[in-house]
Amino acid sequence: MKLRIAACLSLLITSPTLVAEPVTADRPGYSTGTATVRPGHFNVELGYQGSSGSHSFPLTNVRIGLTPVTEIDLQWSGWDTATGDSGDLTLGGKYRLLDGDALQLSLLGLFTLPGGNPAGAGIAPFGALLWSYAAYEQAGLFGTLQIASSDPAALQTRFQAAVGAAFEHTPQLGSYLELFADLPLNHTGNDSFVLDGGFTWLLDERTQFDLHLGIDLNGHASHFLGMGVARSY
Numbered sequence: 001m002k003l004r005i006a007a008c009l010s011l012l013i014t015s016p017t018l019v020a021e022p023v024t025a026d027r028p029g030y031s032t033g034t035a036t037v038r039p040g041h042f043n044v045e046l047g048y049q050g051s052s053g054s055h056s057f058p059l060t061n062v063r064i065g066l067t068p069v070t071e072i073d074l075q076w077s078g079w080d081t082a083t084g085d086s087g088d089l090t091l092g093g094k095y096r097l098l099d100g101d102a103l104q105l106s107l108l109g110l111f112t113l114p115g116g117n118p119a120g121a122g123i124a125p126f127g128a129l130l131w132s133y134a135a136y137e138q139a140g141l142f143g144t145l146q147i148a149s150s151d152p153a154a155l156q157t158r159f160q161a162a163v164g165a166a167f168e169h170t171p172q173l174g175s176y177l178e179l180f181a182d183l184p185l186n187h188t189g190n191d192s193f194v195l196d197g198g199f200t201w202l203l204d205e206r207t208q209f210d211l212h213l214g215i216d217l218n219g220h221a222s223h224f225l226g227m228g229v230a231r232s233y
Helices: 004-013
Strands: 042-052 056-066 070-076 089-099 104-112 126-137 139-151 155-170 171-185 192-204 207-216 223-231
Touching: 070 104, 089 126, 139 171
Parallel strands: none
Antiparallel strands: 042 056, 042 223, 056 070, 070 089, 089 104, 104 126, 126 139, 139 155, 155 171, 171 192, 192 207, 207 223
16 A cells, blocks of 8 residues: 655754664565654655556655654645546554564555545545564564455445565565555455565665565556665654
8 A cells, every 4th residue: 555744844844953873664565564663763764656648756755753653644645647636645654563573563554535636435444464474584474454445435345455475685685575465345346466576775874765666466556666765754
């Protein structure tokens, strides 16, 4: 899932008094990760994604630490160059259920507001259980189970799931490979399956770049290519 904010821009200017924490970015990938931002800090994560002649940017995710296990998320899906439409604003948060040495679990809840151009049909809820398992020192498994609203007015929902593996090649370079499924629950529609993967590069402890791509496996989704940057404050 890649969902992504003027009130927070002032924080980019007024935050130098904070001691920045090492960046832990949500993007890339459909499973956004179990980590939360520490209280008193925030992440700004920006991205671009291109697919079938359409280009969306800046995919925006501002994550604000609220408690040691809770963050607030403000997201915007940017502009679509193919249609000229602006994306909706999404509000929500993440809560860490379990933070073990190997297994970690988090809940993610989001509400997309009908504020884009054109305006959406209604408030669209989204909920996910995120998990990760550190199988080895430099490799681990991750995934998500989630319910998404595809048409709030008609109460249509979709079940989505992802499972993947992440690898640390060097302290700066990481990679991942992920399989994502999107299945309609209470309405007719096509099941779609996407294989995606990518690389992350840690420029310094506060800045991460990524490059990722996805391949449609059964003709009901789209290939895509994307890139992004995340910065912690």
